[in-house]
Amino acid sequence: MANISIKQVRKSYANSEVVHGVNLEVSTGEFIVILGPSGCGKSTLLRMIAGLESVTAGTILIDDKPVNDLEPHERGCAMVFQNYALYPHMTVAENIGYALKVAGLPKMERATKVSSVAASVGLTEFLDRRPGQLSGGQRQRVAMARAIIREPKVFLFDEPLSNLDAKLRVQMRQEIRRIHNRIRATSIFVTHDQQEGMTLADRLVVMNKGVIEQIGAPEDVYHHPASIYVAGFIGSxxxxxxxxxxxxxxxxxxxxxxxxxxxxxxxxxxxxxxxxxxxxxxxxxxxxxxxxxxxxxxxxxxxxxxxxxxxxxxxxxxxxxxxxxxxxxxxxxxxxxxxxxxxxxxxxxxxxxxxxxxxxxxxxxxxx
Amino acid sequence: MRRAYYKNNWIAALLVAPQLIIVFTFFYFPTAQALYWAFTLEQPWGGGNTWVGFDNFKAILGDSLYWASIWVSIVYAIGSTTLAVGMALTLAIFADRQLSGYKVYKIGMIWPYAIAAPAVGLAFRFIFSPGAGIMMFVNQMFPEIWNPVENGNQAMAMVIIAGAWKQVAYNFIFFLAGLQSIPRSLIEAGAMDGARVLRRMRDIQLPLLAPTFFFVLVINITDSFTDSFGIVDTMTAGGPSRATNLMVYKIFNDGFQGLDYSGAAAQSIILMLLVIALTFVQFRYIERKVHYT
The missing domain is CATH 2.40.50.140 (Nucleic acid-binding proteins)
Incomplete structure (x- = not known):
């Protein structure tokens, strides 16, 4: 459990700046959704929090400790990727347990944890399969389980539902919220789907062209959009x-x-x-x-x-x-x-x- | 889906013909010729071949020099393949990390493959010459330490290095392509899971590179048996004391210098069968462990 604090964070590639001085305070256990069109810098911001991109300027603090120079795994974040990024040569059980294996947890302990986490997301019968033998929704669950098992301080989601069909997307969205209500880890969820944002978020962060346009509860953002951009983006x-x-x-x-x-x-x-x-x-x-x-x-x-x-x-x-x-x-x-x-x-x-x-x-x- | 087809069969035949002629002229015809020679014996002063059945094969397999040549070929195959694959993989891993200047480096790495084997052999003959260049310097510091002209093991090492050097470029291309086709997000997921560079390489990149690895292995082993003539001929001519007398080189030696066409033909049939058998074994036993995604 941790709070996250993002202070004047900027990101540039070569000569172009894609994130222009973002400030955001996330309190412990909060579910934040960063919403914006593709190319608005939302994924870059998430990847900077994860430690997969360097921070050009500014500070990111997790649990009040600056993490700019820490390796991804030292930050206590777990991430669910857009394409799930499951290891194709490992079974579902190996995928879920990989972080524990790297951490050097004994085999027995690992197996117990894997089976309990797998049960919690309904994957028990699929533990011996490989990702290639699973449906989109099941892969999504494996990706979730892989994140949950590490008991991370922070959950990061990079458009995890965008590869699913409409019906499954709604179902997984509800499942993600249910899991969050159960484990209450601080979560940051990036999406371009305003409905996903509205339904999942405790607080919504609307981004456009590398700046935050508005931060607020979904209802507030809907009823009091801070700019034309937000007003046009939110609501269908x-x-x-x-x-x-x-x-x-x-x-x-x-x-x-x-x-x-x-x-x-x-x-x-x-x-x-x-x-x-x-x-x-x-x-x-x-x-x-x-x-x-x-x-x-x-x-x-x-x-x-x-x-x-x-x-x-x-x-x-x-x-x-x-x-x-x-x-x-x-x-x-x-x-x-x-x-x-x-x-x-x-x-x-x-x-x-x-x-x-x-x-x-x-x-x-x-x-x- | 409809297939495209030619109404006039002779147009199709005409289009296929050049390829067929080339394959027949340079593969099926020589193979048939070799088979014919392998089971016959040419009379010393010409005048027709006599059918001798398996006598040629019996003679070869009963010759300890031939078994020595097989052994030497196996040493060369294992040595050059291990070195070429290992080096290429290491270099590809570095190129894949996209350190600065890797593009120039990538292109530079590919060039050696364009050099003809005899040219490689010649270049390495100068490099490893005991009486000139760097090896002369070594010999001055430690007298008599390096002399591939007399020392068979050193000659073999020299041939293996030259053969591997040429093959590295080819393998490098495939390994780099294989590494670059692994999605970045898998590496990132590994990093999030706490695996450091070497651990990620062992657990994620190398297993996913297995299909490429298998392909490169088959090609390298086959190549080391059939394509090593140029290097051996220019560097050691099979010596010293037949220490580098690889099977292909022995075929050339016995056939064109010893003028034993029948014996050489029988040897080339054995070599062909050996390569086929090795390839079969690799597909049968190693490919099982390869996980295609």
């Missing part, structure tokens, strides 16, 4: 963005076609004249007769989701998506009113992309 279906200019009188965001979304007076006054991106989640919008919503948009097509339907409208040169469980019938090419739910608008500075204010804007439909 993705958030809608409209551009507009904030005006103090009347207190509203003026959209390009002259329509407006009403804002609270103090918010509008604080940002008078500012160009903003207005973010609204599809589930916060509803379809109303033309002219009675916040703005009108032309219906394009809809996607059936079973429990709801996702409607796509054309507004100026943008697409606006509306998620509706009522599934109203709309004809293609017909303009409809789009109503913005109260309390669900996110404002971002059009220049910096940063969030302009916390929640709490009261929205009223523009009178027809």
């Amino acid at each position: 279906p993705a958030m809608n963005f409209l551009s507009g200019q904030i005006s103090a009188t009347p207190a509203a965001a003026m959209l390009a076609n002259g329509e407006r979304i009403t804002l609270p007076a103090h918010v509008a006054a604080a940002h008078d004249g500012k160009l903003a991106q207005i973010g609204i989640r599809p589930e916060a919008l509803s379809i109303v007769p033309a002219g009675s919503g916040s703005f009108d948009a032309v219906f394009d097509f809809a996607e059936e989701l079973g429990n709801a339907r996702l409607y796509h409208f054309r507004f100026e040169d943008l697409t606006v998506s509306v998620l509706s469980a009522d599934k109203p019938k709309v004809k293609a090419g017909v303009p409809m009113g789009i109503k913005v739910a109260m309390d669900a608008v996110h404002l971002f500075d059009a220049e910096t992309g940063k969030r302009l204010l916390a929640r709490g804007i009261v929205l009223e439909p523009v009178p027809a």
